[in-house]
Amino acid sequence: MNLDYHALAPEIIVAVTILVVLSLDLSLPTRLKWVVAVVGVIGLMAATVPVLTLAFGDDVGPRVMLGGTYVVDDFALVFKGVFLAAGYIVLLMSVSYIESDRYYMGEYYVLMLVSILGSVIMASSRDLITLFVGLELVTGPLFLLAGWRKGDSKSNESALKFFILGVLSTAILLYGMSFLYGLTGSVKFDDIRAASGALADNGAFQMAILFTLIGFAFKVSAVPFHAWAPDTYEGAPTPVTAYLSVSSKAAGFVGLLLLTYLAFPQVTDVWGPAMWILAAASMTLGNLVALRQHNIVRMLAYSSIAQGGFILVPFAAAAANNNAILPDAFSATVVYMVIYAFMNLGAFAFVIAATAKTGSGEINSFAGMGSYAPGLGLVGAVFFLSLAGVPPMAGWFAKFVMFQAVLSAQSGWVTALAVIAVLNAVIAFVYYARIAKVMWMDPVAPGAASLVSRPAPVSASLGLAIALSLIFVMVAGVLPQIAAFFGEASKALASGL
Amino acid sequence: MIVSQFLVLASLLFSLGVYGLLVRRNAVTVLLAVELMLAGVNINFIAFESVIRDSLASGQIFTIFVLTIAAAEVGIGLGIVLLIFRNRATGNVDELDLMKW
Numbered sequence: 192m193n194l195d196y197h198a199l200a201p202e203i204i205v206a207v208t209i210l211v212v213l214s215l216d217l218s219l220p221t222r223l224k225w226v227v228a229v230v231g232v233i234g235l236m237a238a239t240v241p242v243l244t245l246a247f248g249d250d251v252g253p254r255v256m257l258g259g260t261y262v263v264d265d266f267a268l269v270f271k272g273v274f275l276a277a278g279y280i281v282l283l284m285s286v287s288y289i290e291s292d293r294y295y296m297g298e299y300y301v302l303m304l305v306s307i308l309g310s311v312i313m314a315s316s317r318d319l320i321t322l323f324v325g326l327e328l329v330t331g332p333l334f335l336l337a338g339w340r341k342g343d344s345k346s347n348e349s350a351l352k353f354f355i356l357g358v359l360s361t362a363i364l365l366y367g368m369s370f371l372y373g374l375t376g377s378v379k380f381d382d383i384r385a386a387s388g389a390l391a392d393n394g395a396f397q398m399a400i401l402f403t404l405i406g407f408a409f410k411v412s413a414v415p416f417h418a419w420a421p422d423t424y425e426g427a428p429t430p431v432t433a434y435l436s437v438s439s440k441a442a443g444f445v446g447l448l449l450l451t452y453l454a455f456p457q458v459t460d461v462w463g464p465a466m467w468i469l470a471a472a473s474m475t476l477g478n479l480v481a482l483r484q485h486n487i488v489r490m491l492a493y494s495s496i497a498q499g500g501f502i503l504v505p506f507a508a509a510a511a512n513n514n515a516i517l518p519d520a521f522s523a524t525v526v527y528m529v530i531y532a533f534m535n536l537g538a539f540a541f542v543i544a545a546t547a548k549t550g551s552g553e554i555n556s557f558a559g560m561g562s563y564a565p566g567l568g569l570v571g572a573v574f575f576l577s578l579a580g581v582p583p584m585a586g587w588f589a590k591f592v593m594f595q596a597v598l599s600a601q602s603g604w605v606t607a608l609a610v611i612a613v614l615n616a617v618i619a620f621v622y623y624a625r626i627a628k629v630m631w632m633d634p635v636a637p638g639a640a641s642l643v644s645r646p647a648p649v650s651a652s653l654g655l656a657i658a659l660s661l662i663f664v665m666v667a668g669v670l671p672q673i674a675a676f677f678g679e680a681s682k683a684l685a686s687g688l
Numbered sequence: 689m690i691v692s693q694f695l696v697l698a699s700l701l702f703s704l705g706v707y708g709l710l711v712r713r714n715a716v717t718v719l720l721a722v723e724l725m726l727a728g729v730n731i732n733f734i735a736f737e738s739v740i741r742d743s744l745a746s747g748q749i750f751t752i753f754v755l756t757i758a759a760a761e762v763g764i765g766l767g768i769v770l771l772i773f774r775n776r777a778t779g780n781v782d783e784l785d786l787m788k789w
Contacts, residue, residue, distance in 0.1 A: 258744075320750050327757045334764050338771060347772045348784045354765050355718060355781070359709055361761075362725035365754060366702055369729050373691075373736030378746045422787040 198254040198263040200241035201271055205308045208234025209301060216297030224296060228286050231300040235279045235307070242272050246680075259379060260318040266525075266681035270314035270445055273529055273677075277438045278307035280536045280656045284543055285430040287650035299339065302332035303434070310442040317453070319368045319378040322446055326364075326410070329442045330357050333435060337427040349426025356409060356419040364406025370399035371454075380454040388457045397461050403450055404462055410443030413503060414472040417496050424492035429546070432488060433539035436495040437532045444502060444528055451506060452521055452685045456514060463510020467608055470507050473500030474615040482622050486552050487542050490622065494578065495535060497619060502527050504593055504612055511602035521685035522678030523596035529677045530589040530667060537574040537660030544649045544657065545571060554626060559635030567649070570657055572627040577664050579623035580616055585667035588674055590616060694735035702728035715769040715779045719762055726758045 196203070208231060216227050245254075246268045253264035282303060289296045309328025316322040334357060338350025372378050374396050375386035390396040405416065412420035424432045451462055477497030484490035502524055509520035542552075544567055549556040561568035577584030597609045649657075667674040701724050708721030730751045737747025773779050 320746070320753055323750075324753055324757070327761070331757075331760060331764060334761075334768065338768055341771060342775065344775055345786050347768070347775055348786050350768045351715065351772060351781070351784060354768055355709070358722045358761055358765070359706075359725075362702070362705065362722060362729065365726065365729040366732070368750075369698075369732035369736065372733065372747060372750065373740070376740045376742060378750065425787055 195254050195256055195263075197241065198245060198256065200245075201238045201275070202308065202311055204234060204238040204241070205275075205304060205311060208238070209304045209308065212297070212304060213301050216301070225286075225290075227297055227300055228282070228289075231304055232279065232282050232286075234304070235275055235282065238311075239272065239275045239279075242268055242275065246272070259381065260321055261315050262317045263315055264684065266448075266684040267314040269525065269529070269677045269681045270441070271311050273441060273532055274307060274310040274314065274438055276659075277434075277441070277532050277536060278303070278310075280540070280659055281430055281434045281438070283652040283656035283659075284433060284536075284540050285428075286652040288428060288430050288543060288653075299336070302336050306330075306332040306336075306434070307438070310438055310445075313442050313445050316449070317380050319371065319380075322449065323365065323368065326442065326446060327361065329439055330361075330410070333431070333439060336431045337423055337435075339428050339431060343426075345426040346428070347426075349423040352419050353423040353427075356416075360406045360409030360416070363402050363409075367399045367402025367404075367406060370395055371403065374399065380449060383454040384457060387455060391458045391461070397458075400455055400458065400461050401465060404447070404465055407443050407447045407450070408469055411440050411447065411499050411503075412496050413469040413499055414476045414496060417473070417477070420496060421489055421492040424495075425486065425489050429488065429539060429543050432492075433536055436491065436539070437535050440495065440499060441528055441532060444524065447506070448521065448524060452509070452517065456517060456685075459510035459514055463507055466503055466510065467507040467604065470500050470503035471608060471611050473497060473503060474612060475500075478615050478618040478622075482618065484622075485554055487546070487554050487557075487626070488552055490554065491535075491538060491542065494619065494622070497615065498531055498535070498578070500615070501590070501593060501612060502531065504608060505596045507608055508597040508600040508602075508605045511600045511605045516596060516600050518682045518685045519596045519599060522675075522682040523592045525681045526592045526674050526678040527589040530585045530664075530674050533660050533663040533667075534574055534577045534584070534586055537570075537657060537664060538578060540653060540657045540660060541567070541571040541574055544653055547649075554629060555633075556636070557626065557630050558633040559630070561631035562635060568630045570661060571630060573661065573664065575623040575626045577668070579620045581620075583665070583668045585664045585671075585674060588668065588671040591671075592675070592678065691735050691739050694731055698728040698731040698735065700728075701725070701731065713780050713782050715772070715781055716766075718781060719765045719769070722765075723758065723762065726754060730754055 212227055212231050215230060219226060253262050255262050289299050306329050309325050313325035316325050334350055334354045337353045338346050340346035371383060374390055375383045409416045455462060474497050477493050477500055481490050481493035484493060505520035505523040509517050545557055546552050573584060577586035580586040580590045597605055705721045705725030709718055712718055733747040733751045737745060
């Protein structure tokens, strides 16, 4: 068997980094433990090099390996790049957070890197087995990371809730996959697509599709499968929450994109209505509940459920009008996902810095931050207004491509969904803007006068994480063709059908 | 080869697992319920493979992966349950109600 080692280089580098981090952690004395984090961060940076050389080097088309079950094409490279960059930013956020905790730090980086490796593998998977193994590699370590603060009952509880619903969704997903295999006779997406046309009216096949979609709906925390998300987000350490809401969610969307566009494009009338319901319910419920949250992390949990709903909207549009806009809907989802990843990471990095400053996760405790920590207040306002979709931050372009794809579908049902999305964008603006208002217009709370003189504890690595997210959000907002490039590059996957 | 009997058995096991997961309150029993669901999935895969007989034996391969990952997941789950039992002296899922919306 001939393996293309250049194409596999990102996975190999991350895997080697995991082993090095693990053995360093065993052998280093306590005072040198910080080296572990540095090695992990460098390993992720090294893994992005082959992603770039594969993307911009000699153009040989998709590199197909292992009998078509593992493919490195532009879609895979876009998401590998996003996963590695997001993992890099999360590790930077983790360094000071984990050091300030009293818990041991070595395994944290090992578990995080394993999860990143899983997401990188998922982006290349083109059959059910690889997709499943990649997905489990992403979520398995996250169960443990959610319960990282071993003495904290909230953290324990969040881990158990995440675990139970996580394995339930895995079992549902696998049950659906077993019927897909049984009815189509293959686990490869290409073969499933070829066989699916004749099975469109088969009840068992439709059930299998819905089961696999429900499995992934849990992973992307779409309403009504979102129950675990707010509790897990609140109880888990904040960098892990950032990872859950960005990379783990993106991995779920990669699975959805691959299944719906690559395996089931012939049976859009089965999954299209389901996606319509998931999108409408996620946007509406996520936003309405986010409105009345007092805790910033819980608010971000519901806001990320709502953002997940916006990302699901193009799926519903793709199914309309005889698949006319399949490639456009595909690229709209990819662009939204990429922009969302960076602005949400930035928002969480801000939350880590701000809660360290005020010592509280309540939104009201941020009152007057603009007056005593103007830099932090400005950064927070930028990320939250970007999430709301205010130009010139990148968020507006994500919503723009989403609406563009939806309106070009020219179907009554999809236009109704667009109306729901517009209303939700307005609701979302209210609670995102409220945070900016609290920071810049409200007076400092009477009891919080000591905060004014307290030195800002933003560490260098957390500052770098904020800066990287900020640069992407600002540049992609002013020059949206940068974000559009990701969508155009990955579009080939959906248009070649 | 009659496949439907195996599918019925698998669906019964799967449903029993879902029921157990939703109804039983003890965290260890919940883990057992998950194992039942995955056993149903494995029977499905093997039954389908015995009919399809594709060249790569994908169904059997898939079953081996499911078994392996299920073992790892139960290990993780037991770790979390032990941790909670150590902190709270309870294995009852209903008593974990620190966070509500």
